[in-house]
Amino acid sequence: MTRRRRPTLDxxxxxxxxxxxxxxxxxxxxxQLSARLRDEVLRVAAELGYAGPDPTARSLATSxxxxxxxxxxxxxxxxxSDPALSxxxxxxxxxxxPRGHALLLLPGxxxxxxxxxxxxxAQADIAVAYSLADGAPALDSVRTRGLPLxxxxxxxxxxxxxxxxxxxxxxxxxxxxxxxxxxxxxxxFAAHSHVRPGGGALTAGEAAGAxxxxxRERLAGYLGExxxxxxxxxxxxxxxxxxxxxxxxxxxxxxxxxxxxxxxSDQLALAVLAAARQLGIAVPGELSVAGFDDSPPASWSSPPxxxxxxxxxAKGRIAGELVLSLLDSGSVSAPASVAxxxxxxxxxxxxxxxxSEVPVSLVVRGSTGPV
Amino acid sequence: MTRRRRPTLDxxxxxxxxxxxxxxxxxxxxxQLSARLRDEVLRVAAELGYAGPDPTARSLATSxxxxxxxxxxxxxxxxxSDPALSxxxxxxxxxxxPRGHALLLLPGxxxxxxxxxxxxxAQADIAVAYSLADGAPALDSVRTRGLPLxxxxxxxxxxxxxxxxxxxxxxxxxxxxxxxxxxxxxxxFAAHSHVRPGGGALTAGEAAGAxxxxxRERLAGYLGExxxxxxxxxxxxxxxxxxxxxxxxxxxxxxxxxxxxxxxSDQLALAVLAAARQLGIAVPGELSVAGFDDSPPASWSSPPxxxxxxxxxAKGRIAGELVLSLLDSGSVSAPASVAxxxxxxxxxxxxxxxxSEVPVSLVVRGSTGPV
DNA sequence: CAGCGTGACTGAAGCGCTTCAGAATGTCCA
DNA sequence: TGGACATTCTGAAGCGCTTCAGTCACGCTG
Numbered sequence: 001m002t003r004r005r006r007p008t009l010d011x012x013x014x015x016x017x018x019x020x021x022x023x024x025x026x027x028x029x030x031x032q033l034s035a036r037l038r039d040e041v042l043r044v045a046a047e048l049g050y051a052g053p054d055p056t057a058r059s060l061a062t063s064x065x066x067x068x069x070x071x072x073x074x075x076x077x078x079x080x081s082d083p084a085l086s087x088x089x090x091x092x093x094x095x096x097x098p099r100g101h102a103l104l105l106l107p108g109x110x111x112x113x114x115x116x117x118x119x120x121x122a123q124a125d126i127a128v129a130y131s132l133a134d135g136a137p138a139l140d141s142v143r144t145r146g147l148p149l150x151x152x153x154x155x156x157x158x159x160x161x162x163x164x165x166x167x168x169x170x171x172x173x174x175x176x177x178x179x180x181x182x183x184x185x186x187x188x189f190a191a192h193s194h195v196r197p198g199g200g201a202l203t204a205g206e207a208a209g210a211x212x213x214x215x216r217e218r219l220a221g222y223l224g225e226x227x228x229x230x231x232x233x234x235x236x237x238x239x240x241x242x243x244x245x246x247x248x249x250x251x252x253x254x255x256x257x258x259x260x261x262x263x264x265s266d267q268l269a270l271a272v273l274a275a276a277r278q279l280g281i282a283v284p285g286e287l288s289v290a291g292f293d294d295s296p297p298a299s300w301s302s303p304p305x306x307x308x309x310x311x312x313x314a315k316g317r318i319a320g321e322l323v324l325s326l327l328d329s330g331s332v333s334a335p336a337s338v339a340x341x342x343x344x345x346x347x348x349x350x351x352x353x354x355x356s357e358v359p360v361s362l363v364v365r366g367s368t369g370p371v
Numbered sequence: 372m373t374r375r376r377r378p379t380l381d382x383x384x385x386x387x388x389x390x391x392x393x394x395x396x397x398x399x400x401x402x403q404l405s406a407r408l409r410d411e412v413l414r415v416a417a418e419l420g421y422a423g424p425d426p427t428a429r430s431l432a433t434s435x436x437x438x439x440x441x442x443x444x445x446x447x448x449x450x451x452s453d454p455a456l457s458x459x460x461x462x463x464x465x466x467x468x469p470r471g472h473a474l475l476l477l478p479g480x481x482x483x484x485x486x487x488x489x490x491x492x493a494q495a496d497i498a499v500a501y502s503l504a505d506g507a508p509a510l511d512s513v514r515t516r517g518l519p520l521x522x523x524x525x526x527x528x529x530x531x532x533x534x535x536x537x538x539x540x541x542x543x544x545x546x547x548x549x550x551x552x553x554x555x556x557x558x559x560f561a562a563h564s565h566v567r568p569g570g571g572a573l574t575a576g577e578a579a580g581a582x583x584x585x586x587r588e589r590l591a592g593y594l595g596e597x598x599x600x601x602x603x604x605x606x607x608x609x610x611x612x613x614x615x616x617x618x619x620x621x622x623x624x625x626x627x628x629x630x631x632x633x634x635x636s637d638q639l640a641l642a643v644l645a646a647a648r649q650l651g652i653a654v655p656g657e658l659s660v661a662g663f664d665d666s667p668p669a670s671w672s673s674p675p676x677x678x679x680x681x682x683x684x685a686k687g688r689i690a691g692e693l694v695l696s697l698l699d700s701g702s703v704s705a706p707a708s709v710a711x712x713x714x715x716x717x718x719x720x721x722x723x724x725x726x727s728e729v730p731v732s733l734v735v736r737g738s739t740g741p742v
Numbered sequence: 743c744a745g746c747g748t749g750a751c752t753g754a755a756g757c758g759c760t761t762c763a764g765a766a767t768g769t770c771c772a
Numbered sequence: 773t774g775g776a777c778a779t780t781c782t783g784a785a786g787c788g789c790t791t792c793a794g795t796c797a798c799g800c801t802g
Contacts, residue, residue, distance in 0.1 A: 008787095009788065010788080020753095021753080024789065028791095052492075058788080060427050060430075060757050067438075067475060121423075123436060144420065390782045392784095430787095431758080746800085749798090750797090752795075764782085766782095767780080769777080
């Protein structure tokens, strides 16, 4: 028995004594043949060990791959160490899964985002870019391939669809909250954003040139509320927990020490909490800390974190809907859940919601208090 | 200008006045044509907006997709909430990336593991199964498709390669450590493993029938060291942090309360720590807690966690090497890093390391102490 | 009984690429 | 000068599948 070569549609057709089209129909269009014949074909197929149409050949013929390329800024472990990504991607996956789409992960390398050639070689119907730096080479590749694109937490790319969050507003809410509590000396803790590759102190001007939109927006939101306040800016050296902790120590070591630290993510805020504990600084007695995202760990810390909530699940779901509508129409129309409660605030344009943002709100917990 | 259809190899060939084979060679075998002609071809291609050979068509012709299907037991968010997965997959990705392979994620659904039809339709050269339950349907699909398979933390499937860890030994080390500290009343906290779907107390006999190999092995390791001790078993209701916390409270609520809790993962152990804090139970004064994995958060908790260390990065790296060697040879040979320090303990067989395990060791930190 | 609609199945043209066995041209040394 | 060898490029046969325009037979209608 020749088991060397996997059986093909032709083999099944020959063995069943029907045409190749009939076998194909048995799998793809059951209504095109009689139930009796279909059963017979499938029986023969099973007998031959035929596992169904080859996915690649099918893709070539239909020009649909059933995969969504997910472009990430960093390696998988750093990317997924942020619960926000997991939640968002999970929600996205749940939306596209019923339509048979899986996620093809393209992690980033040293250059920020996946290398261009990986994107060119990716077997996918559409790309989803998650918080890539401006001008990432992967975006060019997506364009030259003519792949539809959905961007998350990034500036809108012409022709793409976008979902983000109200970064600036959220940051402003957090800053205002602390200011109203009487704080005047602030630390701002930014994620690694390539302004100062090794991490470290930043001027506001430098920070405004960050390659990541959310960094820029959140910064603007903070600073807009912090006029006439002392502000120390710090960028983390990397995305690891270690570099977050290092940055936290640096911020808390400033003299005079800030009485409040605004963090651009919950991860960073939790690191500040940890550093404060190690230094014996009472939170919120001597130090107030605010995060961003309201990812699950934010409510588990002690004290639980005051943070800016964004609905990550909604964000992922909307991204998924944008994916599906781009896939269907080749252009963007308003995703279904935009009308749903607590979902996106849509851009003005009626038929084309090319860009929308999930709303934010301040969640006050135990990590912030009066000076 | 007709931009409707993306240009193909043929278009480029026609425009450049060469044969299709030459254009293909320009991309794939630069040595097959003169540098001058190659440059010319690429120039014409760029001019036409040709983004390079279509990945799907190329795959069909070469019968290589450049993708690795990763079969997960659960949804993405629960899967990636475990840092162990991120680390392992990241290490795997780093090994296969230089060879141009990306990861295609197939998350699990309600039935445990990805649905069979998703696996049948996945465009991938090989599958990697991560801690699936015994008899998961996805494994059958892999077999009928004739896809090579690497399993991680699972029983060896005939024809597949396997990498795991010394679960039983690790568990025994933790149990012995606590026993030597004088503990006699133990709680054992198992991850959700479908024995009792809603979670809850378990008998040893029930737990031995768990569908997950690591659960069974770790349990056996614990119990082997715990003769003549009181043991309470508890299975978490799910994989979420909430259900871990619920389970922790249940364990600590048992009367008499265990003086030590052995947890099958660091996640669970951290939940026990959190529950103890909320209940005002001093660790390690009144309660000792041990984890499993030594994932990064284990060393950040207070007190830092005593746990069983396994080298997750090595595990992922070895899995990656198994993938590559299966892809190359169609069969398994000893992965390179098996010989490297602190890597795998190889199965006896010389040429075929079809199954190996990374070593474990006990890391004693602050969460365990004398009764 | 001619005419026609219908259900069931098939033939063949692609989908866009790789690759291998040549063909054509040029080079080199005996 | 001529045959052996490179070097460079091409023709054509696939890779395994989908799909559309038919063909064929059959039963129904008027």
